Amino acid sequence: MENLDNLYREIILDHYRSPRNRGELPSPPAIRTEGFNPLCGDEIVVYLDVEEGVLANIKLTGHGCSISQASSSLMSSAVKGKTIEQVRDVITTFKQLMTVHESTLQPSGEPVKVDLRAIGELAALAGVVKFPVRIKCAMLAWNTLSQGLDELGSA
Amino acid sequence: MSSFDARRVRADTPALARIINGQRITYLDSGATSLPPRAVIEAMSRYYELRHANVHRSVFQTASEATATYEGARESVAHFINAPGGAGEVVFTKNTTESFNLLAKSWGEANLSEGDVVLLSEMEHHANIVPWFMLRERTGIEVRFIPVTDDFRLDLSSVDELMEDVKLVSVTAMSNVLGTINPVKELAATAHAHGALIAVDGAQSVAHDVTDVADLDIDFFAFSAHKMLGPTGIGVFWTRAEILDAMPPFLGGGGMIADVRLDGYSCAGGPTRFEAGTPPIAEAAGLGAAVRYLEGLGMANVAEHERALTGDALTRLGLEFEDRVRVIGPADTTHRGGVISLDVEGVHPHDVAQVLDQFGVCVRPGHHCAKPLMRRFSLPATVRASYGPYSLVRDTDVLIEGLRHAIEMFA
Numbered sequence: 001m002e003n004l005d006n007l008y009r010e011i012i013l014d015h016y017r018s019p020r021n022r023g024e025l026p027s028p029p030a031i032r033t034e035g036f037n038p039l040c041g042d043e044i045v046v047y048l049d050v051e052e053g054v055l056a057n058i059k060l061t062g063h064g065c066s067i068s069q070a071s072s073s074l075m076s077s078a079v080k081g082k083t084i085e086q087v088r089d090v091i092t093t094f095k096q097l098m099t100v101h102e103s104t105l106q107p108s109g110e111p112v113k114v115d116l117r118a119i120g121e122l123a124a125l126a127g128v129v130k131f132p133v134r135i136k137c138a139m140l141a142w143n144t145l146s147q148g149l150d151e152l153g154s155a
Numbered sequence: 156m157s158s159f160d161a162r163r164v165r166a167d168t169p170a171l172a173r174i175i176n177g178q179r180i181t182y183l184d185s186g187a188t189s190l191p192p193r194a195v196i197e198a199m200s201r202y203y204e205l206r207h208a209n210v211h212r213s214v215f216q217t218a219s220e221a222t223a224t225y226e227g228a229r230e231s232v233a234h235f236i237n238a239p240g241g242a243g244e245v246v247f248t249k250n251t252t253e254s255f256n257l258l259a260k261s262w263g264e265a266n267l268s269e270g271d272v273v274l275l276s277e278m279e280h281h282a283n284i285v286p287w288f289m290l291r292e293r294t295g296i297e298v299r300f301i302p303v304t305d306d307f308r309l310d311l312s313s314v315d316e317l318m319e320d321v322k323l324v325s326v327t328a329m330s331n332v333l334g335t336i337n338p339v340k341e342l343a344a345t346a347h348a349h350g351a352l353i354a355v356d357g358a359q360s361v362a363h364d365v366t367d368v369a370d371l372d373i374d375f376f377a378f379s380a381h382k383m384l385g386p387t388g389i390g391v392f393w394t395r396a397e398i399l400d401a402m403p404p405f406l407g408g409g410g411m412i413a414d415v416r417l418d419g420y421s422c423a424g425g426p427t428r429f430e431a432g433t434p435p436i437a438e439a440a441g442l443g444a445a446v447r448y449l450e451g452l453g454m455a456n457v458a459e460h461e462r463a464l465t466g467d468a469l470t471r472l473g474l475e476f477e478d479r480v481r482v483i484g485p486a487d488t489t490h491r492g493g494v495i496s497l498d499v500e501g502v503h504p505h506d507v508a509q510v511l512d513q514f515g516v517c518v519r520p521g522h523h524c525a526k527p528l529m530r531r532f533s534l535p536a537t538v539r540a541s542y543g544p545y546s547l548v549r550d551t552d553v554l555i556e557g558l559r560h561a562i563e564m565f566a
């Protein structure tokens with residue numbers, strides 16, 4: 001069961017059982033973005049309050065498997081209070097973490113190493129890449145957040 | 156009374172020798188697709204190795220062998236479902252889904268118009284829903300649904316009202332989520348009494364019990380080879396000869412024509428009118444072998460074997476987990492097949508399936524292409540275990556052990 005323990009780290013189970021930043025924000029002014037995973041029926045709604053270039057508050061609702069729920073909870077903790085630029089950096093890093101197999105090979109052939117120490121609790125999700133079908137579960141919240149930021153940019 | 160032995164079926168099935176995560180595979184996903192016996196794989200190899208040629212085209216030896224194999228499969232299928240008009244009523248398609256598209260597009264478009272009703276049920280697979288919605292967009296027909304009761308049966312209490320203006324009833328013989336076996340023969344009588352025809356989705360039922368389309372007195376029947384120990388890529392559409400002969404063609408091209416001139420075309424008769432282009436020849440060889448293999452086992456024996464497994468599983472799941480694991484389907488084996496959908500309290504189906512995978516257990520998490528039914532029971536998804544003729548009580552043992560582990564992990 002070693003594999004399984006790698007996927008379901010204690011931090012993940014903790015965020016699944018007690019998700020952080022659950023709830024809604026009045027929208028507007030908050031940006032409300034919905035994400036779906038039609039294959040497994042997972043759903044998420046991300047609310048973003050941005051003040052002067054800073055993600056002042058983030059709330060999430062929805063339902064899904066432990067990986068999608070824990071990932072969204074971990075994400076909310078990781079990005080809350082950060083500047084939009086910093087949030088985008090975290091998203092980029094997380095996407096790298098979820099795609100080590102394919103797209104991180106640079107032209108030189110050197111894989112980009114994601115510094116696990118620099119990403120705090122998010123590192124707990126590193127085991128997901130070994131379970132390719134679950135990557136989309138982990139990515140759901142992040143893709144929805146990205147979309148929300150894009151809406152902000154175009155607003 | 157019978158010589159049926161599931162262990163022998165198991166020994167015939169190479170895919171069951173796989174080791175997954177260090178353990179022998181426990182295959183409980185026959186409802187999604189079943190595992191072919193060696194006889195099926197060899198029949199397909201024989202075609203590729205010895206008589207690979209196109210059908211209905213050439214005069215050379217291997218081509219006529221290929222044609223004989225292909226048409227022989229049609230005979231075998233006709234016999235297997237007891238088609239009253241024989242092989243001439245059996246159309247090869249890609250799968251059940253294509254069979255329903257053929258029905259809606261060809262028969263539906265020619266026979267239904269605005270105001271006509273197609274009566275489905277709330278427990279249908281998307282394959283028997285979406286083609287009707289598409290037809291509705293083109294013709295303005297109404298699509299109506301027989302509700303499902305809280306105990307997972309068709310609610311036929313107001314069927315006479317539901318039948319108003321119905322031209323076609325189209326229902327599944329067995330639910331791929333609930334395991335419920337529907338009273339097809341009664342529904343056929345009801346449909347006919349109201350002047351309607353009846354189509355039946357046999358995707359789940361066909362590999363698990365005797366099929367007799369003549370005795371059921373139905374008008375259309377659809378199923379997939381891959382759910383009955385056969386290969387992927389081939390399915391069956393059956394209808395009575397007089398209906399088939401009046402149906403307009405579906406796809407156009409070679410093989411389905413009698414003549415093509417510069418100013419038009421005329422269609423071939425019989426099933427080939429619906430089989431444009433080079434058909435799935437190797438797959439037909441595999442399907443023919445699958446049918447003969449199942450007939451060798453005896454479908455009544457298969458049904459009895461799977462009923463025993465299902466009864467045992469339902470009892471033990473109840474004893475072991477009580478309310479922690481809810482069976483989404485009939486609680487006993489009365490009019491019920493070996494498809495068991497589970498809702499594990501507090502554990503998402505994806506996570507249940509992931510933990511089970513570590514035990515080498517193959518089950519299916521998800522909505523099983525039956526979203527209206529999932530909505531009916533307010534479930535985003537279930538974990539589904541489904542049996543085949545090669546399944547053993549041992550498979551249920553591993554399932555229960557894995558479920559226990561999943562519950563502990565997420566408790």
Ligand SMILES: Cc1ncc(COP(=O)(O)O)c(C=O)c1O
Pocket residue numbers: 186187250251252253280282283327329330331356358359379524
């Ligand atoms: C009841 C039922 N109908 C239709 C289908 C569709 O079969 P196929 O995907 O082979 O077309 C399935 C299989 O998933 C099924 O279980």
